[in-house]
Amino acid sequence: MSRIHEALKKAELERAASQGGATEVHDANANPSPEYAPQATPGMAASTGPSFGAAYSFDALLARCPQGLWHPDQKTMLFFNGDEQAYGTEEFRTLRSRLYQIREKQGLRKLLISSSLPKEGKSFVAANLAQVIVRQQGRRVLLIDADLRGPQLHNNFGTTSTPGLAEYLRGENDEFGVMQRGPMENLFFIPSGKAMTNPGELVANGRLKFLLSRVEPLLTGSSLIRRRLSQFPTPRCWPTIATAF
Ligand SMILES: Nc1ncnc2c1ncn2[C@@H]1O[C@H](COP(=O)(O)OP(=O)(O)O)[C@@H](O)[C@H]1O
Ligand SMILES: [Mg+2]
Numbered sequence: 001m002s003r004i005h006e007a008l009k010k011a012e013l014e015r016a017a018s019q020g021g022a023t024e025v026h027d028a029n030a031n032p033s034p035e036y037a038p039q040a041t042p043g044m045a046a047s048t049g050p051s052f053g054a055a056y057s058f059d060a061l062l063a064r065c066p067q068g069l070w071h072p073d074q075k076t077m078l079f080f081n082g083d084e085q086a087y088g089t090e091e092f093r094t095l096r097s098r099l100y101q102i103r104e105k106q107g108l109r110k111l112l113i114s115s116s117l118p119k120e121g122k123s124f125v126a127a128n129l130a131q132v133i134v135r136q137q138g139r140r141v142l143l144i145d146a147d148l149r150g151p152q153l154h155n156n157f158g159t160t161s162t163p164g165l166a167e168y169l170r171g172e173n174d175e176f177g178v179m180q181r182g183p184m185e186n187l188f189f190i191p192s193g194k195a196m197t198n199p200g201e202l203v204a205n206g207r208l209k210f211l212l213s214r215v216e217p218l219l220t221g222s223s224l225i226r227r228r229l230s231q232f233p234t235p236r237c238w239p240t241i242a243t244a245f
Helices: 002-018 058-064 089-105 122-134 153-157 165-169 207-219
Strands: 113-115 141-144 187-190 224-226 238-244
Touching: 089 122, 113 122, 122 141, 122 153, 122 187, 141 207, 153 187, 165 207
Parallel strands: 141 187, 141 224
Antiparallel strands: 113 238, 224 238
16 A cells, blocks of 8 residues: 555656646636736836736725716717606616626626627617616626727717727726726726737737736625627627626
């Protein structure tokens, strides 16, 4: 028995030596490893360039993400026109209540709204759900337009599409560089960035996961919404929005 044990031990030592003496433990649930962290682009000033590794607080986020001027589309952005009873607003309040009911039973932190075809209302629902949630005191929402092929949400909000998620995934900007704030308090928005034809590799490079791990603590107890395209089997399928409460 001891000879078997010694043989196993020897094999283990040889294996460790062949790996440079290091023993790695892979934990699928662990925080994203540093390789997921986007690397700062060389040449960027330390004070203003990407700061992917540094911890930050919600106050720091507010300070570095000043409110910008948005021109929301009055027809489709239901909560920006000041009419509390506008057609469709009650449906979004109902949807919000249902989500909170679900959250009481399970740890609902992210919500994905998807459909199989374009023009089925994903952007419309994403944007208005985000608005109706932040209308409740203390709720924060981050909406991410991850439809890298067909960016749309920036048009709904009447703001710019770049820099956005695509630039973050490429390591060109950090969170502060891509996150926008408009006139509605606690509603944060990351536009899609520059449109591309084949975003699959970029979305799968792990940086989206890293981004969410960075911003989620700031939104704990509140909401995080993200639109995304991802692991659907055909390019015609467009999962769109996720939210974490
Ligand atoms: N429930 C709705 N009520 C009114 N207009 C809607 C509704 N859902 C979608 N639309 C409109 O339909 C069009 C396509 O919706 P959009 O959200 O851009 O679709 P998707 O994101 O799925 O491609 C937009 O002009 C949008 O304003
Ligand atoms: Mg859309």
